[in-house]
Every structure is written in C-alpha cells, then in structure tokens.
Amino acid sequence: MTRETLELFEVFVRPRRGLDHKHVGSLHAQDHAQALEYARDCYTRRGEGVSIWVVRSTDICASQEEDVESFIDPSEDKPYRLATYYRLPDPVDNM
Numbered sequence: 273m274t275r276e277t278l279e280l281f282e283v284f285v286r287p288r289r290g291l292d293h294k295h296v297g298s299l300h301a302q303d304h305a306q307a308l309e310y311a312r313d314c315y316t317r318r319g320e321g322v323s324i325w326v327v328r329s330t331d332i333c334a335s336q337e338e339d340v341e342s343f344i345d346p347s348e349d350k351p352y353r354l355a356t357y358y359r360l361p362d363p364v365d366n367m
Contacts, residue, residue, distance in 0.1 A: 280329040281307040283314075285321035293325050301326075 278300035284293035296315045301307035307326040316324065335343050 278302060279307075281311075281326045282329050282332060283307075283311040284325040284327070285311075285315055286323040286325075287321055289322055293323065298329065304328075 279302070281299055281301055281304075282295060283297050283299060285296045286293045299307060299310050299314060301310050304326055308324060311324050311326050315321065
C-alpha cells in the first residue's frame with residue numbers, strides 16, 4: 273500500500289468530558305476504522321484524550337480568510353446581538 277492510495281484524515285481529540293474536541297493533526301489511512309486506530313496510537317498514547325474524531329480531509333469545507341467581509345455578516349447593524357442593547361431592570365446591578 274502506497275501513500276498515494278491512502279486517504280488523508282484530520283484528527284480531533286477531546287481531552288476531558290465537557291470540553292471541545294481540538295484539532296491535533298493529520299494522518300493517512302485506508303478508512304475510518306484504520307484512521308481511528310492510528311489516531312489512538314499516535315495522539316493518545318499517554319491518555320491525553322477521552323474521545324477521538326477522524327474526518328476525511330476532503331469532507332471538510334471551510335471559508336477563506338480573504339472572503340471574511342462578504343461571508344461573515346457584520347454585527348454593527350444588529351445591535352440586539354450585544355448585551356448593551358438591552359436595558360437592565362434597576363434591581364439588577366451586577367451583570
């Protein structure tokens with residue numbers, strides 16, 4: 273099996289229950305099952321995680337940094353998204 277016939281997978285590990293999965297690296301494998309085994313062996317050898325995700329790199333779709341202005345709608349025209357938009361009742365003084 274050559275590297276050209278293997279697929280590239282991205283690996284995400286959750287260090288503890290209740291935390292988010294974090295991207296920790298990439299690896300080449302034949303399928304998801306093999307990718308999980310390789311990820312376990314490479315990225316959690318010392319018990320660093322409680323959960324592993326593997327995702328084919330080709331299945332990831334991402335926005336581009338240069339498209340940020342047109343892709344991400346600015347929030348200046350939506351003041352209701354900010355806490356300062358809302359008036360707090362007088363009894364609430366520390367929020």
